[in-house]
Amino acid sequence: xxxxxxxxxxxxxxxxxxxxxxxxxxxxxxxxxxxxxxxxxxxxxxxxxxxxxxxxxxxxxxxxxxxxxxxxxxxxxxxxxxxxxxxxxxxxxxxxxxxxxxxxxxxxxxxxxxxxxxxxxxxxxxxxxxxxxxxxxxxxxxxxxxxxxxxxxxxxxxxxxxxxxxxxxxxxxxxxxxxxxxxxxxxxxxxxxxxxxxxxxxxxxxxxxxxxxxxxxxxxxxxxxxxxxxxxxxxxxxxxxxxxxxxxxxxxxxxxxxxxxxxxxxxx
Amino acid sequence: xxxxxxxxxxxxxxxxxxxxxxxxxxxxxxxxxxxxxxxxxxxxxxxxxxxxxxxxxxxxxxxxxxxxxxxxxxxxxxxxxxxxxxxxxxxxxxxxxxxxxxxxxxxxxxxxxxxxxxxxxxxxxxxxxxxxxxxxxxxxxxxxxxxxxxxxxxxxxxxxxxxxxxxxxxxxxxxxxxxxxxxxxxxxxxxxxxxxxxxxxxxxxxxxxxxxxxxxxxxxxxxxxxxxxxxxxxxxxxxxxxxxxxxxxxxxxxxxxxxxxxxxxxxxxxxxxxxxxxxxxxxxxxxxxxxxxxxxxxxxxxxxxxxxxxxxxxxxxxxxxxxxx
Amino acid sequence: xxxxxxxxxxxxxxxxxxxxxxxxxxxxxxxxxxxxxxxxxxxxxxxxxxxxxxxxxxxxxxxxxxxxxxxxxxxxxxxxxxxxxxxxxxxxxxxxxxxxxxxxxxxxxxxxxxxxxxxxxxxxxxxxxxxxxxxxxxxxxxxxxxxxxxxxxxxxxxxxxxxxxxxxxxxxxxxxxxxxxxxxxxxxxxxxxxxxxxxxxxxxxxxxxxxxxxxxxxxxxxxxxxxxxxxxxxxxxxxxxxxxxxxxxxxxxxxxxxxxxxxxxxxxxxxxxxxxxxxxxxxxxxxxxxx
Numbered sequence: 001x002x003x004x005x006x007x008x009x010x011x012x013x014x015x016x017x018x019x020x021x022x023x024x025x026x027x028x029x030x031x032x033x034x035x036x037x038x039x040x041x042x043x044x045x046x047x048x049x050x051x052x053x054x055x056x057x058x059x060x061x062x063x064x065x066x067x068x069x070x071x072x073x074x075x076x077x078x079x080x081x082x083x084x085x086x087x088x089x090x091x092x093x094x095x096x097x098x099x100x101x102x103x104x105x106x107x108x109x110x111x112x113x114x115x116x117x118x119x120x121x122x123x124x125x126x127x128x129x130x131x132x133x134x135x136x137x138x139x140x141x142x143x144x145x146x147x148x149x150x151x152x153x154x155x156x157x158x159x160x161x162x163x164x165x166x167x168x169x170x171x172x173x174x175x176x177x178x179x180x181x182x183x184x185x186x187x188x189x190x191x192x193x194x195x196x197x198x199x200x201x202x203x204x205x206x207x208x209x210x211x212x213x214x215x216x217x218x219x220x221x222x223x224x225x226x227x228x229x230x231x232x233x234x235x236x237x238x239x240x241x242x243x244x245x246x247x248x249x250x251x252x253x254x255x256x257x258x259x260x261x262x263x264x265x266x267x268x
Numbered sequence: 269x270x271x272x273x274x275x276x277x278x279x280x281x282x283x284x285x286x287x288x289x290x291x292x293x294x295x296x297x298x299x300x301x302x303x304x305x306x307x308x309x310x311x312x313x314x315x316x317x318x319x320x321x322x323x324x325x326x327x328x329x330x331x332x333x334x335x336x337x338x339x340x341x342x343x344x345x346x347x348x349x350x351x352x353x354x355x356x357x358x359x360x361x362x363x364x365x366x367x368x369x370x371x372x373x374x375x376x377x378x379x380x381x382x383x384x385x386x387x388x389x390x391x392x393x394x395x396x397x398x399x400x401x402x403x404x405x406x407x408x409x410x411x412x413x414x415x416x417x418x419x420x421x422x423x424x425x426x427x428x429x430x431x432x433x434x435x436x437x438x439x440x441x442x443x444x445x446x447x448x449x450x451x452x453x454x455x456x457x458x459x460x461x462x463x464x465x466x467x468x469x470x471x472x473x474x475x476x477x478x479x480x481x482x483x484x485x486x487x488x489x490x491x492x493x494x495x496x497x498x499x500x501x502x503x504x505x506x507x508x509x510x511x512x513x514x515x516x517x518x519x520x521x522x523x524x525x526x527x528x529x530x531x532x533x534x535x536x537x538x539x540x541x542x543x544x545x546x547x548x549x550x551x552x553x554x555x556x557x558x559x560x561x562x563x564x565x566x567x568x569x570x571x572x573x574x575x576x577x578x579x580x581x582x583x584x585x586x587x588x589x590x591x592x593x
Numbered sequence: 594x595x596x597x598x599x600x601x602x603x604x605x606x607x608x609x610x611x612x613x614x615x616x617x618x619x620x621x622x623x624x625x626x627x628x629x630x631x632x633x634x635x636x637x638x639x640x641x642x643x644x645x646x647x648x649x650x651x652x653x654x655x656x657x658x659x660x661x662x663x664x665x666x667x668x669x670x671x672x673x674x675x676x677x678x679x680x681x682x683x684x685x686x687x688x689x690x691x692x693x694x695x696x697x698x699x700x701x702x703x704x705x706x707x708x709x710x711x712x713x714x715x716x717x718x719x720x721x722x723x724x725x726x727x728x729x730x731x732x733x734x735x736x737x738x739x740x741x742x743x744x745x746x747x748x749x750x751x752x753x754x755x756x757x758x759x760x761x762x763x764x765x766x767x768x769x770x771x772x773x774x775x776x777x778x779x780x781x782x783x784x785x786x787x788x789x790x791x792x793x794x795x796x797x798x799x800x801x802x803x804x805x806x807x808x809x810x811x812x813x814x815x816x817x818x819x820x821x822x823x824x825x826x827x828x829x830x831x832x833x834x835x836x837x838x839x840x841x842x843x844x845x846x847x848x849x850x851x852x853x854x855x856x857x858x859x860x861x862x863x864x865x866x867x868x869x870x871x872x873x874x875x876x877x878x879x880x881x882x883x884x
Contacts, residue, residue: 038772038774040742052549074553077549092490092550106556108558114559194773234774242871260856505691509754510682
């Protein structure tokens with residue numbers, strides 16, 4: 001049994017085309033899965049369905065053996081956390097400490113345990129010195145790290161990142177992805193993005209295009225699927241572009257250079 | 269630039285008042301306000317005010333901040349004072365002033381007020397003060413100058429009780445402002461909210477949803493600074509599209525205000541929508557039971573403050589009932 | 594020269610003791626032409642980029658120094674005399690997430706808002722021309738801007754600035770939140786405005802790929818100072834400067850640099866900013882099309 005099972009999920013917003021059509025996949029415990037797609041590909045809808053904020057029109061989501069529905073959602077939510085795109089709009093508390101506490105208060109955690117978890121998880125994302133700060137005085141990257149700490153503090157197994165870095169500057173992106181990388185081996189991560197190079201730290205890539213799953217591969221194999229990526233309106237990596245040109249037009253020492261470029265990609 | 273936006277009037281310090289439990293502060297301010305309205309005797313009021321000033325002095329909050337909070341009320345205070353002085357007619361007659369309203373004086377008065385009306389928007393500082401000086405000058409004029417035919421002669425009589433009553437009312441308003449400033453200067457809005465949350469809890473037994481109310485307040489507190497920043501951004505964006513919020517024809521100005529309001533609604537709506545998702549995803553159930561990170565526990569100083577405050581209330585009630593002070 | 598900044602400083606808050614003043618930007622000297630330039634402004638969050646571009650649009654008035662915008666002087670001294678509209682008409686500023694400035698009932702009306710405010714004649718035809726430039730089709734002119742997709746909304750908002758026909762267009766991180774395709778479309782639009790309409794484009798960005806591929810001139814801001822102003826390749830060649838201000842190199846440059854080192858190709862020019870140029874350069878040095 002997989003930790004997350006998405007079975008034939010479809011979704012449609014009123015007066016629009018299908019946002020998701022018959023999407024299925026499984027995610028094992030401890031896996032890092034990247035869901036890639038262009039704007040409007042249905043990837044955010046998928047995220048909301050997995051965490052139970054939207055209800056699939058057909059198909060089902062099974063988390064750790066329990067099918068998501070109105071009766072199970074409150075208990076299943078204990079296992080799930082989500083970090084959204086906009087750093088400001090998910091900051092519920094007036095201070096960092098309040099914000100991390102918010103989810104814990106909802107789960108009726110004892111105050112002493114709350115304080116322990118706040119201390120532990122804020123230092124895990126290097127935000128322990130900012131506990132009394134207001135969100136207006138934090139950078140985007142810092143706010144997103146607080147969001148991560150808030151989710152971690154609830155100690156669920158699965159964390160969904162819904163374009164969590166798309167509104168940040170390069171420094172913020174680095175801070176946040178570093179924090180996410182620390183979760184390897186401890187949490188199951190579903191990382192949603194439209195940037196291929198952010199997929200590099202994941203194990204597996206699922207590509208959505210116009211609401212349909214078009215690819216589900218190990219990361220490095222996925223990079224080779226240039227045609228599928230292009231048809232899904234995604235950019236391929238610059239190194240892959242160069243390799244493609246070399247293969248197409250030829251170059252002496254081409255093999256050697258391809259080798260170097262692959263190494264570069266692995267290193268990331 | 270962001271750290272300039274401070275919502276509320278909180279003044280950072282580590283005084284005993286800052287450390288006091290917010291519940292104590294809320295209840296104390298209320299009961300002291302009651303005391304204040306019970307006191308009838310001006311000497312007692314002065315004593316009470318002296319106590320408040322002592323508290324202010326002990327908090328390390330600059331006194332200027334308190335004066336600033338009265339500043340907005342200066343005009344109202346002065347008008348109240350003057351009206352009281354002029355219209356109370358009991359007690360001993362202290363002094364009587366005779367004024368001559370002549371034709372020339374009337375013209376001068378009308379012209380000065382007209383000029384004031386034209387130029388007052390260009391005066392940046394001490395506007396109220398300048399106005400008062402002008403008014404005073406006009407009365408002095410009527411007192412000393414009686415040139416040209418007389419329209420009417422009138423007296424302003426100042427009685428002892430009028431003076432006392434006027435000072436009493438003004439002092440009472442000032443003390444009231446000081447008291448409420450003490451609360452808002454020493455307590456963060458969120459602490460106030462937490463205090464209220466605790467204080468209102470008994471109402472939950474009557475099925476009043478106080479937790480939803482305090483959650484709403486806390487979210488408002490969280491998002492007001494963000495929305496202020498957002499408004500500034502929209503304002504600038506429209507200004508760079510040529511919107512001019514100060515000048516122009518009325519119809520154009522209406523359009524420019526719409527150009528500000530519509531985007532603000534769109535932004536606020538989107539934020540609310542996202543926030544609702546974020547709250548739900550983190551397990552918030554509107555009427556559900558929640559624990560709180562803020563634990564309010566009374567300490568010695570809190571009990572002590574309660575005792576003092578209730579003692580003051582009891583004494584003022586006693587004095588009022590027994591001696592009508 | 595259209596814009597000249599001399600010794601421009603700006604502080605958001607001027608304390609009583611001038612000694613304690615904290616400048617967001619300080620002592621900036623710059624000249625920007627009103628035709629054909631494509632400038633990127635890079636720097637970390639808080640380096641003063643936004644402050645600088647808002648001064649160019651007279652949304653902020655310099656605390657010290659003055660800005661000369663085609664003969665109109667903007668400085669603290671004549672703050673009340675500046676005809677803001679004339680300045681803003683010539684210099685269009687597109688904020689981050691410009692879609693949040695839409696408010697009218699229809700797309701066309703919204704685009705007309707700017708030119709109307711500036712008292713331009715022939716508003717509708719100018720609005721239509723701007724919409725055509727950004728690739729918005731005629732059949733949605735009468736739709737509500739709020740019914741459009743995110744990418745379309747952003748293009749309509751940009752048309753709203755273009756319609757006033759400014760000579761200089763400033764974009765504050767215009768690609769944030771767009772997917773790769775949307776980003777590419779937008780940047781190609783800016784390139785078209787630069788090449789065909791001869792507009793000066795000033796682009797604030799963090800993305801070194803954009804700097805490499807699109808701009809000619811780069812201005813680097815750090816902590817309120819202009820630390821570099823000049824040709825992009827010269828900047829990338831200056832390893833010390835790149836490192837000091839923790840800037841990144843564009844991907845193609847990085848790749849060519851590694852290839853150059855590993856294969857010890859001494860005469861390989863690594864400063865190529867797209868895949869085709871990079872390939873051509875490799876071919877020039879290595880030659881041949883056999884394996």
